[in-house]
Amino acid sequence: MRPLIPIALALLALPGLAAQDAAHTVMPVPRSITVASGGLRLDSTFTVAIRGHRDARLERAVNRAITRLEARTAQPMSHVIGSDNATLVLDVRSAGHAVPDLDEDESYRLGVTPARATIEAATVVGAMRGLETLLQLQAADKSGNYLQAATIADAPRFRWRGVLIDASRHFMPVDVIKRTLDGMSVVKLNVLHWHLSEDQGFRVESTAFPKLHELGSDGSYYTQQQIRDVVAYAADRGIRVVPEFDMPGHTTAWFVGHPELASAPGPYSIERRWGVFRPTMDPTRETTYAFLERFIAEMVTLFPDRSWHIGGDEVEPTQWKTSPTIQQWMTQNNVADVHALQTHFNRRLFAILERHGKQPVGWDEILQADLPAGAVIQSWRGMNGLTEAVKQGRHALLSAPWYLDHIKTSREMYLADVLPPGLTPAQQALVLGGEACMWAEYVTAETVESRLWPRLAAVAERFWSPAEVRDVPDMYRRLVVVSRRIEEVGPRHESHTPAMVRRIAGGQDAERLEQFLAYARPRGFGGRGTTQLSPLTRLADAAWPDPWTDWRMRDRAERAVAGDTAAARLLREDFTRMAGFRQILLEMEPRVPLARDGILLATASGRLAGVGTEALQYRIRGTLPTAAWRLRADSVIAATDGKTFGLLRPVGVEAVKVLLAR
Ligand code: ACM
Numbered sequence: 272m273r274p275l276i277p278i279a280l281a282l283l284a285l286p287g288l289a290a291q292d293a294a295h296t297v298m299p300v301p302r303s304i305t306v307a308s309g310g311l312r313l314d315s316t317f318t319v320a321i322r323g324h325r326d327a328r329l330e331r332a333v334n335r336a337i338t339r340l341e342a343r344t345a346q347p348m349s350h351v352i353g354s355d356n357a358t359l360v361l362d363v364r365s366a367g368h369a370v371p372d373l374d375e376d377e378s379y380r381l382g383v384t385p386a387r388a389t390i391e392a393a394t395v396v397g398a399m400r401g402l403e404t405l406l407q408l409q410a411a412d413k414s415g416n417y418l419q420a421a422t423i424a425d426a427p428r429f430r431w432r433g434v435l436i437d438a439s440r441h442f443m444p445v446d447v448i449k450r451t452l453d454g455m456s457v458v459k460l461n462v463l464h465w466h467l468s469e470d471q472g473f474r475v476e477s478t479a480f481p482k483l484h485e486l487g488s489d490g491s492y493y494t495q496q497q498i499r500d501v502v503a504y505a506a507d508r509g510i511r512v513v514p515e516f517d518m519p520g521h522t523t524a525w526f527v528g529h530p531e532l533a534s535a536p537g538p539y540s541i542e543r544r545w546g547v548f549r550p551t552m553d554p555t556r557e558t559t560y561a562f563l564e565r566f567i568a569e570m571v572t573l574f575p576d577r578s579w580h581i582g583g584d585e586v587e588p589t590q591w592k593t594s595p596t597i598q599q600w601m602t603q604n605n606v607a608d609v610h611a612l613q614t615h616f617n618r619r620l621f622a623i624l625e626r627h628g629k630q631p632v633g634w635d636e637i638l639q640a641d642l643p644a645g646a647v648i649q650s651w652r653g654m655n656g657l658t659e660a661v662k663q664g665r666h667a668l669l670s671a672p673w674y675l676d677h678i679k680t681s682r683e684m685y686l687a688d689v690l691p692p693g694l695t696p697a698q699q700a701l702v703l704g705g706e707a708c709m710w711a712e713y714v715t716a717e718t719v720e721s722r723l724w725p726r727l728a729a730v731a732e733r734f735w736s737p738a739e740v741r742d743v744p745d746m747y748r749r750l751v752v753v754s755r756r757i758e759e760v761g762p763r764h765e766s767h768t769p770a771m772v773r774r775i776a777g778g779q780d781a782e783r784l785e786q787f788l789a790y791a792r793p794r795g796f797g798g799r800g801t802t803q804l805s806p807l808t809r810l811a812d813a814a815w816p817d818p819w820t821d822w823r824m825r826d827r828a829e830r831a832v833a834g835d836t837a838a839a840r841l842l843r844e845d846f847t848r849m850a851g852f853r854q855i856l857l858e859m860e861p862r863v864p865l866a867r868d869g870i871l872l873a874t875a876s877g878r879l880a881g882v883g884t885e886a887l888q889y890r891i892r893g894t895l896p897t898a899a900w901r902l903r904a905d906s907v908i909a910a911t912d913g914k915t916f917g918l919l920r921p922v923g924v925e926a927v928k929v930l931l932a933r
Contacts, residue, residue, distance in 0.1 A: 296752040297407045299459060299732035300740045301425035309385050310417035313409065315346040320357035324365050328507055329395045336402045339759060343409060344416045359388040367394030370575045371511045378426035383408060383418045396509035400459050407756065429689060429704030431668055432734035433462030434727060437711035439469030440803065442491035447716050448501055450761035454724055456508040457757050458731035463505055464580060464706055466515045470523035470542035471803050479569040482528025487541060498573045513632065514574045517582025519552035519616050526550050532559055534590035534597060543802040545712045547585045554616035555600035564623050571627045578647065579624050584634035586613055610639045618643055647703065654691045661698040673707035673730050675722050678795040680817045681729040681750060682743050689734065705734050713799065715807050724764035725754035726817055747822045771813035776863040783859065784866060787852045788814045791872055792920040799918065810868040811918035820845065824926035832890060832929060842926065843887055849880035849923060872916035879927055882907045886930035904931055
């Protein structure tokens with residue numbers, strides 16, 4: 272362990288001014304950005320003009336931007352959009368695709384000088400991306416608000432930058448979906464993958480087969496009018512909506528009303544547990560395809576996107592293997608095994624989709640021998656699905672590193688890349704992009720936004736920005752700002768913790784519990800023993816997935832080791848707070864039963880903080896710890912790092928590891 276660098280040297284090592292000069296808070300980082308000093312003052316004289324192509328969608332986007340600037344500056348601004356000179360001039364060449372499209376040109380150029388701002392774009396969607404960047408250039412000084420002077424040329428690295436919302440395990444009302452779309456537009460995500468059917472719920476109104484939603488949803492489903500409304504709302508923000516009706520597995524909820532689709536006799540009921548279950552569509556009966564033909568013919572009227580997600584994951588083969596009629600059919604038709612049977616099903620399904628002009632997307636399990644060409648493979652079980660797909664000349668999407676329900680940090684998800692090493696340029700070109708997945712076993716409408724944001728903004732940067740943009744401290748510096756800008760448009764990810772904690776405890780107890788949760792993380796996927804019927808309202812549900820304290824402590828530790836005494840002092844305060852939580856929770860527990868969930872973690876955090884405080888002292892004094900102390904410190908790290916304490920996990924482990932590094 273090195274001692275701290277003396278103060279005089281530390282002062283010389285202060286952050287370089289050149290780096291400070293270039294600082295901006297734009298996320299995702301544009302392809303090219305030069306920030307200049309000065310800026311364009313923002314006040315009630317601000318006006319907007321549109322040159323070139325102009326339409327109602329663009330005008331709505333401009334009006335939303337003006338409204339946000341008005342709110343930030345508390346100054347009224349004109350909503351009359353001119354056609355020539357103005358403070359902000361948009362120059363747009365064309366409408367772009369009528370329905371948001373994979374091949375949309377999203378590029379734009381943005382210039383801000385002290386005199387004016389200009390956005391040039393080939394399409395309306397490109398102009399909208401530019402408007403979001405413009406809004407991120409807003410800053411303030413003692414003279415008031417301004418747009419930071421900058422020259423930007425921007426375009427996405429990947430065409431498909433999505434997020435999956437599972438509205439089936441737990442229903443996500445339209446308001447949540449719309450707020451998510453608003454947040455997505457801030458960070459330039461362009462695909463909502465809407466997971467609409469599952470063992471635990473069928474979530475779309477069907478007039479062709481009303482028993483699907485009537486018996487399969489507990490009354491929580493989207494009406495067709497709501498679906499159209501969401502699709503239009505997304506299109507207004509340049510976002511595609513790709514529906515997923517997962518089949519042939521994950522289909523129990525369909526069978527409550529339509530047991531004839533299943534591979535074994537019913538009756539069926541909505542599944543309440545989490546996992547992979549046996550009910551599976553029967554791929555050997557013509558009636559299955561007649562049903563799907565009619566069902567899809569109805570659903571394509573709601574979802575105009577060219578892509579159509581068929582699911583295809585985790586088919587549990589027991590029903591297929593134990594059905595005499597299915598086994599007999601397989602023998603008669605030379606279908607060798609259950610994988611070949613799923614491919615037979617997919618072949619029939621793809622033919623239906625093709626008749627409706629749809630291109631199938633499926634989870635990587637569908638990539639079996641003889642899968643027809645044309646399907647996009649979404650790789651979730653690792654990188655192999657993606658690599659194998661592009662080697663076969665198929666298009667692919669990557670999701671494996673971005674399972675938001677696994678509660679990894681922004682840092683971990685940010686450092687993963689869409690492209691695995693070793694692909695040829697032609698293979699790389701087949702990778703359309705990535706999708707983060709928000710599976711809903713352990714989130715509800717109340718907690719989902721806090722599991723989406725702000726981590727999804729870091730993922731959005733991975734999908735949009737050049738691959739070389741990988742500076743983690745800089746990402747977190749900007750993420751704090753963009754997180755709050757995302758709350759400005761609707762999502763409630765930062766405010767959800769205080770709100771939930773106030774239900775768990777009132778008065779002073781709420782404040783102290785919130786402080787405790789600033790030093791705690793929820794456990795990742797699984798291990799809770801809950802079902803669809805369990806309330807998700809414990810401390811772990813209120814906790815932020817990647818609280819700011821974790822990277823701040825790590826950052827402080829790195830600065831402290833480099834000789835920054837202010838950082839060392841702040842880090843000691845973190846440790847002191849962590850050391851006090853056990854006593855606070857024990858004292859609170861008789862009044863606040865749910866506080867009990869935190870005691871195991873508070874005990875472990877206290878031990879970690881003790882080691883951290885001592886390690887910091889060794890650094891400051893410049894003395895080396897004894898071998899016995901070192902052993903004890905290592906054992907505390909081993910007992911904390913990656914460990915779960917009930918439903919919670921520790922914060923600050925990385926910081927202590929930095930202090931202990933030799
Ligand atoms: C999946 O997570 N089963 C696609």
